[in-house]
Amino acid sequence: MPGYKQTTRLLAASIIGGPWESGPLSRRIHHAISLKGLNSERLALDLVHRFGEGRTPSVKELASAIAANKHFEKCFMASEGQAEWLRMGVEPAQMNPPKGDLATLPLPALATSRDVCEWLEIDQPALEWFADTRKRQPHVRDERLLHYTYLWKRRRGKSPRLIESPKGKLKKFQRKILSEILNKIPPHEAAHGFARNRSIITHALLHTEKECVASFDLKDFFHAVPPARIASLFRALGYPHEVSRILSGLCLHAPDAHYLGSPLTNLPFPVQKKILSPHLPQGAPTSPALANLCAFRLDVRLQSLAQSMDLTYSRYADDLTFSGGKDLKKQFSYLRGTLSEIAAQQGFKLNPEKTRLMTQAQRQVVTGVVVNKRPNISRAEYDRLKATLYQCAEGEEKDALLKQSLRGKVEFVRTLNPQRGEKLLRLWEKIT
Secondary structure: OOOHHHHHHHHHHHHOOOOOOHHHHHHHHHHHEEOOOOOHHHHHHHHHHHHOOOOOOOHHHHHHHHHOOHHHHHHHHHOOOOOEEOOOOOOOOOOOOOOHHHHHOOOOOOOOHHHHHHHHOOOHHHHHHHHOOOOOHHHOOOHHHOOEEEEEEEEOOEEEEEEEEEOHHHHHHHHHHHHHOHHHOOOOOOEOOOOOOOOHHHHHHOOOOOOEEEEEEEOOHHHHOOHHHHHHHHHHOOOOHHHHHHHHHHHOEOOOHHHOHHHHHOOOHHHHHHHHOOEOOEOEOOHHHHHHHHOHHHHHHHHHHHHHOOOEEEEEOOEEEEEEOOOHHHHHHHHHHHHHHHHHHOOOOEOHHHOEEEEOOOOOEEOOEEOOOOOEEOHHHHHHHHHHHHHHHHOOOOOHHHHHHHHHHHHHHHHHOHHHHHHHHHHHOOOO
């Protein structure tokens, strides 16, 4: 007969499938095992309370929770270790109905890894390879087998930023996850970055013509989101543990230092450690949406903080902005301290070098947009772009990608300031 630990593992594997709610779970326990004095309803309530309703644990987590349950242990001992198995084997995994507003989302039904294979149109070995379920990518020595390409982007006066771009097939899978799952979930109303019908301009408009504007920055935004939170997000959408693990694996990455060169070794050790640990790669289509959704609870708390102080709050990616009347100048120290505390509780950290309080007597800038009277581009930014356009127009070699990038910047200026934008557009048209 199996011992206590093995019994808990067998029971966990037998009851893991199906909705993670006390009623259905109680019935699965009742039909799986018989122990002297075992109250399946009590055990089910204990387990659901332990993990939360709708949050399906892994088999390992569930087995540990059953093993630690005093009621189950007492019944096992009373039965002298003689459990009667009424139904052995693993139940077919099922989607767990999401709660609240998430219940109405038109998400793909993916109950098993086989369902994910059919959805992505690949076989099981390929799925495991791309999701890197066996953590092989950090040990790959053939560059052709890597899932990502790496580029260090230089920044004036700052450490270089690593851009990790997924290759063809993985990028295709990530785009599907983005379009058919992540884009179906509305972000918090305060989030303006990477959100439909919201932008840098809608973010800036909220803080236009305010007496005081306070700006904060979240340090290492993408790296600050723990992998466990990504898996929890997918589980909250109703996906079983195995499917959540696979979807997370397709969206996370841990590179090998071998391919990152000297820019990595020149960084402080804590930064190196973050880069080499599983994280949301900057360059993957799914990363901005996942970071946004994982910051939902942060937005909820900061919105409440802003309302309690009669302020306006919004977030554009890692840029947090609060604005209000002249009282904000007196409240700034309290706001900064409370914000720092809330951010830390949500797993984020403020960058003190990018904390600013701007009054109407100063130039108030929100994510690069001047907001004193109306959203506008700063004179310095306008002059820099104008100089770049002149240089490109007079140069002999024309870079198509650069020209396309400059057109996007010109259109942005036209949106903020049509008069200045038209001048820049005429310069851009000279780049042939």
